[in-house]
Amino acid sequence: MTTTLDLIIEGGTVIDGTGAPRRRLDLGIAGDRIVRLGDLSGVPAARRFDASGRIVAPGFIDVHTHDDRLLLDAPQGPHPKLSQGVTTVVTGNCGISLAPLQSSGTPPAPLDLLGTGAWRYESFGDYLDELEACGPAVNAACLVGHSTLRVRRMNRLDRVATAREQQFMAADLDAALAAGAIGMSTGLYYPPARAADTAEVIAVGAPLTKAHGIITMHIRDEGDAIADALAEALQIGHALGIETVLSHHKLVGKANHGRSVETLAMIEAAGRKQSVCLDCYPYNASSTMLLPARIAQSDDVRVTWSKADPTAAGRSLFALARERGTSPEALAEALQPAGAIYFAMSEDDVSRILRYPATMVGSDGLAHDVSPHPRLWGTFPRVLGHYARDRGLFPLETAVHKMTGLSAGRFGLAGRGIVAENHYADIVVFDEQSVGDSATFDQPTAVSTGIEAVFVNGKLACQDGESRDLHAGSVLRHGGAR
Ligand SMILES: [Zn+2]
Incomplete structure (x- = not known):
């Protein structure tokens, strides 16, 4: 049987996302799938895309985002994720998800990092349904935030949840997983969840075990007390018996610079008895809500937004x-x-963590900031250009693996992250020589270079930084739930 091909991406060199060496291959696409790989010269197709001299790779997976609300919009002009070659995002990280929470006001920080006026989802399934109905720009795999559940179920946040509140939160998580959430995130560092203890997280997270969900964690401390915080996160993942993702792993404060040697050794040791991985963004500056406690640890602090004084x-x-x-x-x-x-942070720690084999790439970008951290627009091209090509931190094949195949495997995103027959046609075509980030702390929304074409589910979604289709994405529901 022969399938009529809708599209052939021809002449390019394929880096397939597994970490394997590059190969010369054409891709034949029908509908939303890659159906043929090989020499497809002379094979008829409705359209052909010339990728000569270019790298053809799986679309990048941004495993650490706060794009819950961005996905509901179709922004004018270049798209922060598509323009980097990102075709899938994981939302709801750091304990913060847009659902399930109905609120006419603004919920407490850091939930307000998701913006205002969209807290209207009484159930997680309602959010996924609306996302599906509007058609997101990229594919979305969505986490439920533990802090969001606390805000929903508790009248005050400065204490451990009662047994009854924990049951309610676990039931909310169970319902979200049944609707298609891929797991839960925690943000024990942040005020709304700081009073939660280890036992509370394990009790609330209990439904993850049976559902084979994932847990991602912004650990309790990334500074002086990081060893204890890491041990707690590993304990939670071990108790639940599920894949554990340590979010945006880093060491904050001069006194802790260099301690990634110690933390990666802890993760390596834990990895012998539980499944654990981590993500990282390729910058030695972090960004979140303005926290007075973080100021003394920093060489400089830049304001990204302020309600009280927007001029700041x-x-x-x-x-x-x-x-x-x-x-x-x-x-x-x-x-x-x-x-x-x-x-x-120290650059040595950033490089060491990025190079670690179980480290994936996640941007942690904040789309609603007035003057955002440049990671929102530059993360993926920066890993390819600055870290792989210019600094030689690892081969390009490894860089691509850390943002595609490794991520899809850990997050259970079936049919994504690898260029293979029958996989979804999420594809990025880029120029190895010119790929790079342009966004800086002074010009944070500058579009990256060298990302020539981005296909989402077989559709051309972005070309030379310009959006072509802002609704080609799908909601990736856990276990195919509907
Ligand atoms: Zn975080």
Whole structure:
């Protein structure tokens, strides 16, 4: 039987996402699938895309995002994810998900990082249904946030949840998993979940075990107390017996620089008795809500947004405090609610963590910030250009694996992340020589270079940075739930 091909991507060199060496292959696509691989010259097709001299790879999977709300919009102009070659995102990280939570006001920070006015989903299934109905720009695999469940079920957040509240949260998670959520995320570092203890997380997360869900964790401390925080996260994953993802692994504060040697050794040891992996963004600055406690750990702090003083966005907190004759801590209080970028990591740790075999790439970008961290627009081309090509941290095949096949395998995204027959046609075509990030701390939304074409489910979604189809994505429901 012969299938009529809708599209042939021809002449390119395929890096297939498994980490295997590159090969010369044409791709034959019918509908949303890759159906033929090989020399397809002379094979008829409705359209042909010339990828001569270019790398053809699986579309990138951004395993760490806060795109819950971005996915509901179809933004004008270039798209922060498509323009990087990203075709799938994992949402709901760090304990923060848009659903299930109905609120007419603004929920407490850091939930407000998802923006305002979209807290309207009483059930997780409602959110997935709406996402599916509007057609997201990229594929979405969605996590339920533990902090969101706490805000939904608890009248105050400064204590451990009662047994009854834990049961309610577990039932919410169970329903979300049945609707297609892929797992749960936690953010024990953040105020809404700081009072939760280890036992609470294990009790709330109990439905993950039977459903074979995943847990991603923004651990309780990434500074002086990181060893204890890491041990707690590993204990939670081990108790639940599920895949455990340590989110945006990093070491914050000068006193902790270099300690990735110790933390990666802990992860390596744990990996012998449980399934654990991690993600990382390729920058030595972090970004989240403006937290006075983080200021002293940082060489510089940049304001990304402020409700109280919108003019502060993009400015150095230290410079602004000097101008105004106040302390950075007092200014941080006055700017609330607000977000910031913190320069508090060492490049050696970033490189060491990125190179670690179980490390995937996740942007952690914050799409609703006025002056966002450049990781929102530059993460994936930066790994390919700066880290793989220019610095030689690893071969390009390894870089691609860390953003495709490794990620799809760990997150259970069937048929994604590898160029193979019968897999979905999520494809990026890029120029190995010119691929790179353009976004900087001063120009945070500059479009990356070298990403020539991006196909989502067989449809041309982005070409040379310009969006072509903002609705080609699918909701990737866990276990094929509907
Ligand atoms: Zn986080």
